[in-house]
Amino acid sequence: MADFTLGEQETRFANIIWENAPLKSAELVKLAADIMQWKKSTTYTMLRRLCERGIFVNENTMVYVKLTKDQFYGKQSRKYVEDKFGGSLPRFIASFMGGKKLTPKQATELKKLIDEHKDGEVND
Numbered sequence: 001m002a003d004f005t006l007g008e009q010e011t012r013f014a015n016i017i018w019e020n021a022p023l024k025s026a027e028l029v030k031l032a033a034d035i036m037q038w039k040k041s042t043t044y045t046m047l048r049r050l051c052e053r054g055i056f057v058n059e060n061t062m063v064y065v066k067l068t069k070d071q072f073y074g075k076q077s078r079k080y081v082e083d084k085f086g087g088s089l090p091r092f093i094a095s096f097m098g099g100k101k102l103t104p105k106q107a108t109e110l111k112k113l114i115d116e117h118k119d120g121e122v123n124d
Contacts, residue, residue, distance in 0.1 A: 003053060004076035012036060013046050014069075017056055021065045028063050 006014060016031050017023070023031075025047070032043040047063065050056050055072060057064045067075070085091040102110070 004072065004079050009036070010046065010050065013043075014050060014055065014072075017047075017050075017063060018065060018069045021056070021063055023063055025058060025061050025063055 013032065013036065016035060017028065020027070020031065025044075028047065029040050029043045032038040032046075033040075038046075047056065047058055051058050051066075055065075055067050057066050081087060081089060081092045085095065
């Protein structure tokens with residue numbers, strides 16, 4: 001399975017792209033220099049790594065988002081549940097709750113999500 005973890009610097013850099021894409025790679029170099037004090041070579045090295053991991057695309061001097069921030073963190077969360085809880089969402093939720101009670105609003109939202117995703121189908 002793909003690596004859906006980002007270090008601190010990777011996260012900061014990815015956020016720059018998510019907030020500004022699509023953008024020219026030269027513009028990204030300037031943003032990384034201004035925000036992170038990176039040299040051009042560092043920016044392109046990090047961009048190449050994140051493109052190889054399938055998060056972004058650098059094509060014809062333009063940088064595009066391949067996985068949105070929500071998609072990336074959704075995949076990261078699913079991998080975490082698979083790795084740490086054997087893929088069991090109920091085990092994860094029980095651990096996450098740690099004996100805390102749900103508010104009525106939270107319970108309603110969870111019931112709605114369960115109903116929408118029952119049997120792998122999304123109802124409109």
